[in-house]
Amino acid sequence: MAGHLPGQLTAGYLPAVPRLRPRWRHRVNADARKPLWRSTAWWIAAAVAARNLNGQRQVRRTLAWADRPAPTGDRRSAFPLVLHVVIPVLREQQQIPAALSWFVPLLRNFPGSTLTMVTTAREEAERQHLAAKLAGATAADLTVERFPQLTDDELAALGKALPGTIDGSLTGALAAEVLSSFPTTAEVVTAELARLPEPHRMVRHVHYRGDGRKAAQVNAAVDQLSTAGADQEYIAVYDVDSRPSRELLDRTADFLAHRQANDGGLPCVVQQSARFATQNTAGTWWERSLCRGAARAQTLWTLRREIPNLRRYADAARRPHATPRLPGLAQTVGHGLLVRMDVFRQVGGLPTFTVLDDVAFGYRLTVDGIPVDSLPFTTTVPAAEYLRELLAQSERWFQSYLDYPQCAARWHAEGHGSSRDHAAALTIGAYRGMAWLLVSPATAGCLALALGPRTRLPTRAAAATALWAATVAPVRALAAAEGRHLTVRETAVRSAETLAGLLLKSAGPLTALGRWAVTGTRHAALAPKSNRRTAPSTTTDREFA
Template sequence: MLHVVVPVLREQQHIADALAWFVPLVRSFPGSTLTLVTTAREERERRYLAARLAGATAADLTVERFPQLSGDELAALGEALADSGSLTGAVAAQVLSGFPTTADIVAAELAQLPESAPMVRHVHYQGDGRKAAQVNAAVEQLVSTGQEHIAVYDVDSRPSRELLERTAEFMSQHGELPCVVQQSARFATQGTAGSWWERSLCRGAARAQTLWTLRREIPNLRQHADAARRPRTRPGLAQTVGHGLLIRADVFGQVGGLPTFTVLDDVAFGYRLTLDRIPVDSLPFTTTVPAAEHLSELLSQSERWFQSYLDYPKCAASWHAEGHGSRTDHAVALAIGAYRGMAWLLVSPATAACLALAFGPRTRLPVRAAATAALWAATVGPVRALVVAEGRPLTVRATAVQSAETLAGLLLKSVGPLTALGRWAVTGTRHSALAPKSNRRTTQSTTTDREFA
């Protein structure tokens, strides 16, 4: 039995598709439920956006300037600007109020579902918290025996029935139901960007993120789970991901739900699990999820994800004050988190340095050979390995193109983290009036499963 929880914010365009996917899926697992969690924060953010739109010109009404708005909202604001000659906060608020909120869409869609209750529910969170608070609010209203799993997905997630059946089979092999299960993902774009260079860049970044999943995320989770089950062995640091995360209901209550005091919740949740030596089991197969399709979305996503690493000190201070974990536990976790964050920050500089050494006219032969080997190991080797694992043919030209795309993705990988650090240094805070996410513009992909060793 699964209690699927999907927190939504500014997701009007995706509710119908999500319900069309999840409702039949949940019905195929008797006793399972689906909860869509909207939030009153959306209305407050809409008022804030209206104030920011005051004085905007036609040139300002772009996705880059206002990524939180949908294309239809930007078009309507442009028409209002053309009619009135200037855009005031009142006019912007009036235009935006003409669009239904996500809560309105969810209520309307559920009203059309036959026999929707009690399997499909809508919870409207009234607080000011973000995704973690929405999930916690939904779980508080669940009737559970403690042995079901809370399954957290994004609105554009598309877990297949086969994936859930194989996940259930994996769980049954443990005897006792596992505490936490992570469904790791590979990333793929749909090629919706208008320019070839942007499509290539986003493909390369998606491939680089997939490599991180296979090389870092999954091995780290396996090491953590093995160590957490062994007495007198430090479990390292679990790094959970906020979609495709299955948490046993009693464990969810034991750790107090998802953390709400951090900017993001997924990596911080892994920190909390580590303190209680709760293993996170990684599935022996991956799924495919949508990746960023545009450069602005890619950079925004990377900046948003890096916030989790900046939250580690706050996690240590908060949970140590509550008596969770020893000083040594926190010191080890902080050291691992610092190493991972620094490794991310150095990806682009290290790649650029290797390029300079490999093609520099004054580079000595041994250094040139070492730099070239490093570039090969970071791009060509992984590209070929991925293709072999997926059973696809790869020509020499395709190898060169995909390797170049991956190289570009690596050169760009540290930009988001550096932006996050710079913004924090300039503003003095990492919290903002708007939730750190864009209005989703990616094409949703279907899920396919891949085995891996």
């Protein structure tokens, strides 16, 4: 037989050639053969599904507890509710007349109650800062997106001043001159109080002279209130666009009477939790839909997280011997916050050393073991109407979670709470902040797993369950609680809007962290807010589901 060289082909003989497979397909097949309990995708989908199912359970429990129909007959409560309503205002000239028109008649029904509008000298400093930022601005720069702190009238006046400039751009001096032609919020409050048909001793105007923000304004107003009846009267903190109804205050009086009968004393702190509603003012359909979905997602957070957490905390705080550890973490909100006057002074008022005050105030109440009761009746507040406003609001709210370490350091040094209490509070706060950060990635991951063509059936089922419990189930539960029957199309539309809101929910927190990392500070020269350009909502507006 003739010899042949190695590798040389001969008749009837072909060397075996290995069959090559793409590496990604090999990994997919390997994952398919892997036991389910070793699959990362399965555990992620199962964890998100478990959290969302528990959230849906809390939504149903809250809806069964809150906003029950009022008893028939006269709704006037026999409890003498006395509220000292404090409304801090900054760059909110256009909101003052409507706020006075709402609160003055409302509080007449509750003898002894007062209304304090708190303006601040910070507005003049911020106006100067805005004038400096406007230096060099052209007509194209004078937009709401770039200067959300300015009203439409102020932007129009600045635009009219441009033709008189040399190069078609504003100078700082010219911008300051234009802005100074508009009255400050303090001047508007003074003028509106003078227009009241008769003198009202119940209405006051306090002008805060410092450079603090909302918390400092509220504290300055409370400092000027009489201490008589401090253990029977409440400080009520509202925003200028808040519209608490007579029914809400009657329900609050009933709740206080009920707690007094059960506990032998009035509650220390009561939180009026809020639902969120938009008025569909955005110019495009997608922005209207996105903001509606975000408002609905925030309402669901109130029902599945805020109210249940407050109820658990209040129950545990009233049984300190049964719960030797820290009984949770109260998360108060600076809208619809009622604090008994003696308690407000006992804790030193709202904290002024943090970026925001509401969640930090809850931290202080927690380490002091002061219960915070959730009112079983929700109010309605305006939600963001535009994407830029939505992102800015979310970024601003997340600052509260970043304040927790500062709260722990300050109050532990002052002797409030033990080291174990602060460690537990920080752990809970970190968990809640991380949960917020992961809402969008978790939702997006479940969506990808549910739609992925190569996802294993158990993982696909877990991901689909997570999405259903976060969108479809709560949408239908909200509608059922309001006595509505949704069609299949309505359910699909509202569920898709809610899904979009969840996919965007983590954008604000990520922006807050990114801005902090880049700038090295979370404090800004301008207060983190913008002028609202829509009318406030009322308690009876229930377009949530």
